[in-house]
């Protein structure tokens with residue numbers, strides 16, 4: 123019986139932490155209220171004895187004889203009233219305890235649900251970034267938006283199963299004390315019903331996993347409809363997308379139908395089996411000559427036991443039906459098979475001399491047979507200088523940014539910051555030294571002010587100054603709400619060039635030791651870009667800048683240039699030494715020593 127509760131208990135243990143100490147209270151309240159219920163039912167024996175005018179207590183034994191002694195010495199009328207009063211008092215007290223337990227389990231359920239959602243968000247924030255390069259976003263969205271709720275429901279079911287199990291144990295104990303022969307008969311019947319139920323419940327696991335997997339596909343299609351709205355319309359793919367969405371949605375419907383039909387068959391089947399057992403117990407009790415009041419008390423106890431047994435069996439089948447959801451939530455919460463976040467504990471404050479790439483090789487995880495992205499890359503970024511990193515599309519420029527930000531780690535070689543391996547530096551401290559403005563980093567859904575000051579305690583004056591430096595202030599001022607303008611989801615209400623300038627202001631407001639611009643101005647008009655280049659020149663000698671661009675004008679102010687090609691560093695030189703070369707010539711430029 124306990125096995126069925128295991129997934130719920132594991133989740134309870136993983137997510138509840140300190141709240142777990144409330145579980146004994148749930149058990150105690152469950153036991154106490156069931157004991158009161160059993161005692162109330164037991165008092166039926168003397169009541170029926172009085173009503174039937176049967177004073178003969180011979181043939182009663184154990185607990186039934188004890189119940190029969192209640193109110194002895196009183197006359198029949200007084201005794202009947204006293205016992206009825208006692209039964210009412212027991213029922214009231216039992217329901218007070220049951221209510222207290224309901225409040226307690228609801229409290230624990232709420233805490234558990236919150237803890238599951240909180241643990242999921244915590245995991246998504248702490249997990250190593252390569253996880254997001256490999257996992258299907260639809261699967262993750264489905265876990266957070268769907269499966270986590272089912273996991274919460276599983277926790278609630280585990281709690282109510284505890285309460286039902288307590289009641290069942292106590293009521294079975296009362297049955298045993300009334301007649302061990304009849305209890306043996308009933309217990310054997312209950313085991314057989316449970317076996318039949320377990321066999322049917324086991325068939326729910328497969329459909330449950332199907333529902334989870336089809337839900338993930340549907341979530342991916344939903345994400346696609348939301349993100350690719352322009353693409354779909356411009357290529358006239360509405361019908362195709364509608365059909366793909368409907369297919370995914372219908373697959374969820376069909377899988378859900380199979381699961382729910384199987385689950386739906388269990389309650390009627392259980393009810394029929396329990397009723398048969400109930401009737402068989404009554405008939406066999408009469409056949410073996412059990413006394414009438416005892417039969418009535420036994421039948422009432424059995425009647426009260428049935429809903430608890432049925433609820434326990436339903437909990438079992440619900441767990442099987444949620445097994446897919448529980449597996450998904452536990453998979454996401456399990457850190458053992460996930461990329462680790464970057465580690466390191468050495469402090470870092472600014473950049474003193476240089477960043478060096480020392481024979482750095484890298485291939486994206488899960489990219490299979492695809493060629494290595496960086497192969498034994500050697501180059502340096504001098505402190506206080508601006509370094510352009512150029513190369514044809516796919517040469518590995520953004521990968522260098524990913525390595526510098528420690529989103530990914532080198533497979534071989536190392537990156538040194540002032541001679542200290544980057545892998546040993548505290549990643550959070552290192553990231554405070556850098557700021558990135560990139561075509562890939564989106565804006566948050568908030569005001570322009572919130573976007574520019576994101577991750578930085580900046581005053582309004584500092585925000586405005588950064589916006590001026592990024593050539594954003596003039597267009598922001600033209601908005602009726604100025605810096606209070608809400609940019610919408612991913613900055614949808616702004617032009618690409620406006621988004622880029624706000625992202626640049628967000629990087630500049632940090633005044634970082636190392637500023638990384640990855641195609642950060644490619645959507646900005648020429649005049650604005652020229653002004654931004656002037657801003658970047660002002661950092662010269664004071665701060666370090668890394669510029670990635672395909673435009674000659676954007677890298678014109680740089681001191682050094684690193685050329686990437688075919689997974690290798692083709693050359694590193696002073697930009698002034700190759701100033702006469704066009705961009706295409708620079709892409710092919712190979713330093714003699716590096717050939």
Ligand SMILES: Nc1ncnc2c1ncn2[C@@H]1O[C@H](COP(=O)(O)OP(=O)(O)OP(=O)(O)O)[C@@H](O)[C@H]1O
Pocket residue numbers: 255486487489492495513514515516517518519520521522
């Ligand atoms: N998440 C990923 N998984 C597998 N391969 C990837 C991944 N991201 C990039 N790559 C591969 O790594 C190589 C380098 O990509 P990267 O984005 O660094 O190029 P890039 O020089 O910045 O290109 P561009 O100028 O087009 O932005 C490419 O061949 C690309 O296909």
